[in-house]
Amino acid sequence: MERIGVGLLGMGTVGTGVFKALKSNQDVILKRTDTLFEVKKILVQDPDKKRQAEDAQSLLTTDFQQVLEAGIQVVVEAIGGLEPARSFIERAFEAGCHVVTANKELLAKHGSELERLARSRGVQLLYEASVGGGIPVLGTMRHLLKSNRIHRITGILNGTTNYILTEMASKGTPFDEVLAEAQKLGYAEADPTSDVDGFDAAYKLAILARLSFDAEVPVTEIPREGIREITPGELVLARRLGYAVKLLARGEQYGEKGPVSLAVGPALLPLTHSLSSVDGIYNAIHLEADVVQDITLVGQGAGEEPTASAVVEDLCNLYCLPPSKFIPSEETLLLPSQHSGGSRFIYLETAQHLDEGDAEGLKRRLQAIGLPVGETGISRVTDGSGVAFILRRWDPLYRGVLLAELGLEVSCLTDRPVHGSSTVEEAVRLEAGSAV
Amino acid sequence: MERIGVGLLGMGTVGTGVFKALKSNQDVILKRTDTLFEVKKILVQDPDKKRQAEDAQSLLTTDFQQVLEAGIQVVVEAIGGLEPARSFIERAFEAGCHVVTANKELLAKHGSELERLARSRGVQLLYEASVGGGIPVLGTMRHLLKSNRIHRITGILNGTTNYILTEMASKGTPFDEVLAEAQKLGYAEADPTSDVDGFDAAYKLAILARLSFDAEVPVTEIPREGIREITPGELVLARRLGYAVKLLARGEQYGEKGPVSLAVGPALLPLTHSLSSVDGIYNAIHLEADVVQDITLVGQGAGEEPTASAVVEDLCNLYCLPPSKFIPSEETLLLPSQHSGGSRFIYLETAQHLDEGDAEGLKRRLQAIGLPVGETGISRVTDGSGVAFILRRWDPLYRGVLLAELGLEVSCLTDRPVHGSSTVEEAVRLEAGSAV
Ligand SMILES: NC(=O)c1ccc[n+]([C@@H]2O[C@H](COP(=O)([O-])OP(=O)(O)OC[C@H]3O[C@@H](n4cnc5c(N)ncnc54)[C@H](OP(=O)(O)O)[C@@H]3O)[C@@H](O)[C@H]2O)c1
Ligand SMILES: NC(=O)c1ccc[n+]([C@@H]2O[C@H](COP(=O)([O-])OP(=O)(O)OC[C@H]3O[C@@H](n4cnc5c(N)ncnc54)[C@H](OP(=O)(O)O)[C@@H]3O)[C@@H](O)[C@H]2O)c1
Numbered sequence: 014m015e016r017i018g019v020g021l022l023g024m025g026t027v028g029t030g031v032f033k034a035l036k037s038n039q040d041v042i043l044k045r046t047d048t049l050f051e052v053k054k055i056l057v058q059d060p061d062k063k064r065q066a067e068d069a070q071s072l073l074t075t076d077f078q079q080v081l082e083a084g085i086q087v088v089v090e091a092i093g094g095l096e097p098a099r100s101f102i103e104r105a106f107e108a109g110c111h112v113v114t115a116n117k118e119l120l121a122k123h124g125s126e127l128e129r130l131a132r133s134r135g136v137q138l139l140y141e142a143s144v145g146g147g148i149p150v151l152g153t154m155r156h157l158l159k160s161n162r163i164h165r166i167t168g169i170l171n172g173t174t175n176y177i178l179t180e181m182a183s184k185g186t187p188f189d190e191v192l193a194e195a196q197k198l199g200y201a202e203a204d205p206t207s208d209v210d211g212f213d214a215a216y217k218l219a220i221l222a223r224l225s226f227d228a229e230v231p232v233t234e235i236p237r238e239g240i241r242e243i244t245p246g247e248l249v250l251a252r253r254l255g256y257a258v259k260l261l262a263r264g265e266q267y268g269e270k271g272p273v274s275l276a277v278g279p280a281l282l283p284l285t286h287s288l289s290s291v292d293g294i295y296n297a298i299h300l301e302a303d304v305v306q307d308i309t310l311v312g313q314g315a316g317e318e319p320t321a322s323a324v325v326e327d328l329c330n331l332y333c334l335p336p337s338k339f340i341p342s343e344e345t346l347l348l349p350s351q352h353s354g355g356s357r358f359i360y361l362e363t364a365q366h367l368d369e370g371d372a373e374g375l376k377r378r379l380q381a382i383g384l385p386v387g388e389t390g391i392s393r394v395t396d397g398s399g400v401a402f403i404l405r406r407w408d409p410l411y412r413g414v415l416l417a418e419l420g421l422e423v424s425c426l427t428d429r430p431v432h433g434s435s436t437v438e439e440a441v442r443l444e445a446g447s448a449v
Numbered sequence: 450m451e452r453i454g455v456g457l458l459g460m461g462t463v464g465t466g467v468f469k470a471l472k473s474n475q476d477v478i479l480k481r482t483d484t485l486f487e488v489k490k491i492l493v494q495d496p497d498k499k500r501q502a503e504d505a506q507s508l509l510t511t512d513f514q515q516v517l518e519a520g521i522q523v524v525v526e527a528i529g530g531l532e533p534a535r536s537f538i539e540r541a542f543e544a545g546c547h548v549v550t551a552n553k554e555l556l557a558k559h560g561s562e563l564e565r566l567a568r569s570r571g572v573q574l575l576y577e578a579s580v581g582g583g584i585p586v587l588g589t590m591r592h593l594l595k596s597n598r599i600h601r602i603t604g605i606l607n608g609t610t611n612y613i614l615t616e617m618a619s620k621g622t623p624f625d626e627v628l629a630e631a632q633k634l635g636y637a638e639a640d641p642t643s644d645v646d647g648f649d650a651a652y653k654l655a656i657l658a659r660l661s662f663d664a665e666v667p668v669t670e671i672p673r674e675g676i677r678e679i680t681p682g683e684l685v686l687a688r689r690l691g692y693a694v695k696l697l698a699r700g701e702q703y704g705e706k707g708p709v710s711l712a713v714g715p716a717l718l719p720l721t722h723s724l725s726s727v728d729g730i731y732n733a734i735h736l737e738a739d740v741v742q743d744i745t746l747v748g749q750g751a752g753e754e755p756t757a758s759a760v761v762e763d764l765c766n767l768y769c770l771p772p773s774k775f776i777p778s779e780e781t782l783l784l785p786s787q788h789s790g791g792s793r794f795i796y797l798e799t800a801q802h803l804d805e806g807d808a809e810g811l812k813r814r815l816q817a818i819g820l821p822v823g824e825t826g827i828s829r830v831t832d833g834s835g836v837a838f839i840l841r842r843w844d845p846l847y848r849g850v851l852l853a854e855l856g857l858e859v860s861c862l863t864d865r866p867v868h869g870s871s872t873v874e875e876a877v878r879l880e881a882g883s884a885v
Contacts, residue, residue, distance in 0.1 A: 149594070287727070306748070313742050
C-alpha cells in the first residue's frame with residue numbers, strides 16, 4: 014500500500030465533494046489501486062466560514078506555503094479562475110507535485126504552457142473534471158480510443174444552458190424567467206454570463222480540441238453565441254419541424270493535423286440524433302472517429318458528486334494509468350465556421366396574426382424567387398405569430414432577401430445552423446429531390 | 450518501437466475488420482503506442498473462399514499450430530462459439546500469448562476459468578468487443594470508474610432486437626415481417642434465436658455483472674425473455690402512455706459483495722430515460738454508481754468497423770494499460786428478479802371493438818375492486834382492439850383477477866415491468882397521489 018498526501022485548494026462545491034468522496038470510498042480505492050489518499054491541508058479564503066464537512070475544519074489554512082509543506086505528493090486545485098489558481102499550480106509543479114484540477118478556464122487559456130511545465134518537472138497534470146463533469150470523456154479519448162482518428166466532436170457541454178433550454182421548451186416560459194428560477198435553484202450563478210453567453214462551453218471545446226485534434230486554438234478566437242436571444246416560440250416550432258435547439262459546441266478537423274473549425278452556439282439537432290434527447294442538467298459528447306464510427310457519452314456535467322468523481326478518478330489514475338504523451342502543438346489553423354451552405358432554420362416573429370394558409374403563401378413566395386424552402390411551421394405567440402422554416406443551402410445574403418420579400422413587420426429574425434447538414438449532403442439531397 | 454506479431458483466428462466480419470483497421474490505422478497506432486502490430490497468420494476454415502482483404506490471402510492457414518509457430522505474441526480470436534475457440538485460446542495461453550477476443554458466449558460461460566488460466570500463465574485476456582461492439586464499456590468500468598461502486602446496470606445490448614423493435618414501433622409492422630427484412634439486410638442471422646430470444650443479451654449481461662459487481666452467475670440462471678411475443682399494437686400504446694419498449698438487460702447489486710438480480714427481457718422505459726431514444730442498431734449501457742451518479746454510453750453494438758475498433762483498442766491496451774487485477778469470485782447469490790411490486794404495463798388484445806369510453810369503464814371497474822390502475826390507452830388493431838394500462842404495485846396474481854374482471858375475449862395478455870419503478874418509489878408516489 015502506498016500513502017499519498019493530498020493538498021486541497023478550495024472547499025467549495027468541488028472541494029467538499031472531493032473531500033467527502035475520498036473518505037466515503039477510501040476502501041474501494043484502496044482495494045482497487047492499492048493507494049491511500051490522505052488530505053493533509055485545505056486552502057480556503059475565509060477560515061471562519063462554517064464548512065459542511067466538519068472533520069475538514071482542523072485542516073484549513075489560508076497560506077498556500079503551508080499546503081506545500083504538509084507532506085503532499087498531489088495538489089487538487091478547486092478554486093477556479095486564472096489567478097491565484099495558476100500560480101499555485103506552477104508552484105506545486107516546482108515542488109514536485111502532480112496536479113489535478115477542475116478549472117476549465119485556466120486549462121483552456123493556459124493548458125499548453127501548464128502541460129509543458131509539468132512535463133519539464135517530471136510531474137503530471139490531469140483535468141477530467143474540467144469537461145463534462147462526471148463524464149469520463151478525456152479518459153476515453155486518451156486511453157480508450159488510441160487507435161482511432163477522431164474527426165468530429167459535438168457536445169452539450171454546459172448544464173445551466175441545457176437546463177434553461179429544456180425548461181423553456183417544455184413549459185413555454187421565456188428566458189429571463191427560467192434564468193431567475195434556475196438561479197434560485199442553484200443551477201445558475203448570480204452572474205450567469207459565463208454560462209448563458211457560451212464562454213464556459215467554449216473553454217471546454219478548446220480543451221477537447223486540444224486532446225482530440227491535437228489543435229491549439231486561442232479560446233478568444235472560437236466563434237461564440239449564447240442563448241439569451243432564444244424565445245420559447247422558436248423552440249416550439251423547431252420541435253414541430255422535427256428538431257431540438259441545443260447550445261452546441263462543435264468541432265471538426267479536416268484531415269490529420271489539418272485545419273479545424275470550432276464554434277459554440279445554438280443549433281438544431283434532428284430529433285433522431287443521440288444528443289437531441291439529452292435534457293436538463295445533463296451533458297453529453299458525441300465523438301465521430303474513423304474506426305469506431307460514433308460514440309456518445311452522457312452524464313451529469315456538474316454538481317458536487319459527479320465533479321468529485323472525475324477528480325478522484327484522476328487521483329487514482331496518476332498512479333494507475335500511463336502519463337499523457339501529449340505534446341502541445343503549435344497554433345492550428347482555424348477555419349471560419351461554415352456560414353453558408355447546409356440547412357438553416359429561420360424563425361421570425363411578427364405582430365400580425367397569421368395562419369397555416371399565410372405560412373403556405375409565404376413559402377410559395379420565397380420558392381418563387383428561388384429560395385430552397387423546406388418544412389414550414391407557424392404558431393401563436395404573445396402579441397402575434399411566430400413563423401419558422403428550413404432553408405436548404407443557406408447564404409447569409411438571404412437575410413436581407415427574406416426581410417424584403419416577406420414584407421412583414423418583423424420583430425425578430427434568427428437563423429440557426431442545422432447540425433449534420435453539410436453542403437455536400439445537401440447537394441445530394443437536393444438533386445434527389447429535384448428528380449421527384 | 451516494439452514489433453508485435455498477431456495471430457488472427459477467423460476472417461469473417463470481425464477478423465476482416467481487424468485486419469483492415471490494423472493496416473489503415475497503423476500510423477496512428479504506432480505514433481500513440483510506439484507499437485507495430487503485424488498479422489503473421491490467419492486461421493480460417495475454408496482456405497479457398499474469396500476474401501475481401503486480398504493481401505490476407507498469403508497469410509491464410511487451416512492449421513492452428515502454424516499460427517502459434519508464426520512468431521506471435523498475441524492471438525485475436527474471432528471465430529465465435531465454444532469449440533474450437535476455447536481450446537485455441539487455452540493453447541495460446543500455454544504458448545505464452547495474450548488473447549483478445551470478441552466471443553461473448555465463451556466469455557459468459559467460461560470467462561472465469563479462462564481469466565484464471567491466463568493469470569497462471571502470466572498473460573492477459575481482453576474482450577472489449579464482446580459487449581456493446583465499439584462502445585468502450587469494459588474499459589470505462591475497469592479504468593475510468595475505479596473509485597466508484599457501480600450498483601446498477603441497464604443495457605440495450607443487442608442491436609438486432611433493437612433494430613426490430615424500432616422498425617415495429619415506427620412502421621407498425623409485425624415481428625415476423627420485420628425479422629425477415631432484417632435478415633435480408635444482414636441485421637439478423639439466418640437462425641435468429643440467439644438474438645431474438647435474448648441469449649446474446651444474457652451473455653453480455655453475465656460479462657458486465659462479473660466486471661461491475663464482481664458477481665459470478667451461470668448464464669443459464671439469468672431469467673430471460675425474448676421479443677417474439679411483442680406486437681406493434683403494444684409498442685404504439687406504450688408510447689402513447691409515455692414509454693418505449695426495449696429489450697433490456699438489467700442488473701442490480703444489493704450492497705457491496707452482496708446478492709445480485711439479473712434479468713433480460715422486454716421492459717418499459719419512460720421516454721425521459723436516456724436509453725429510451727437509443728434506436729435502430731445502436732446499443733447503450735446506463736451505469737449507476739455512488740459518486741458519479743449515472744453515465745450512459747451509446748454506440749454501434751456490432752458491425753465490422755465498430756467491433757474491429759474494440760479489438761484493436763484491446764491490442765493497444767495489452768501494452769499501454771495495466772493488466773486487470775480481476776480475481777474471479779465464487780458463485781454469487783442470485784436473487785429472483787422482482788416479479789411483484791413496481792409498476793407494470795398490461796396490454797391485451799380483444800376481437801371486440803372498444804372505444805375510449807369502454808377503456809374508461811374498464812379502468813373504473815378495475816379500480817373498484819382495488820387495483821391501482823394508472824394511465825390507460827386504447828387503439829384499433831387488426832381484428833379488434835388493443836387495450837393498455839399501467840398497474841402500479843404489481844402482483845402476479847392480478848393476471849387471473851384481470852382476466853376474470855374484464856370479462857373480455859382476450860387473444861393475448863402481456864405484462865411488462867416498468868423500469869425504475871421500485872416498490873419504495875411507488876409507495877411514495879401512491880401516498881402522494883392518495884392525498885390529492
Ligand atoms: N461546481 C461544479 O459543479 C463544477 C463542475 C466542474 C468544474 N468546476 C470547476 O471547479 C472549480 C471550483 O468550482 P466550485 O464550484 O467548487 O467553486 P466554489 O464553490 O466557489 O469554491 C471555491 C473555493 O475556492 C476557495 N477560494 C477562492 N479564492 C481563493 C483564494 N484566492 N485563495 C484560497 N482559496 C480560495 C473558496 O474559499 P472559501 O470557501 O473560503 O470562500 C472556496 O472554498 C472551478 O474551476 C469550476 O469551474 C465546478
Ligand atoms: N459480427 C459482429 O458484428 C460481431 C460483433 C461483436 C462480437 N462478435 C463476435 O465475434 C466473433 C466472430 O464473429 P463474426 O461475425 O466475425 O463471425 P463470422 O463472420 O461467421 O466469421 C467466422 C470466421 O471464423 C472462421 N471459422 C469458423 N470456424 C472455424 C474453425 N473451426 N476453424 C478455423 N476457423 C473457423 C470462419 O472461417 P471461413 O471464413 O473459412 O468460413 C470465419 O472466417 C463471434 O464470437 C461473435 O459473437 C461479432
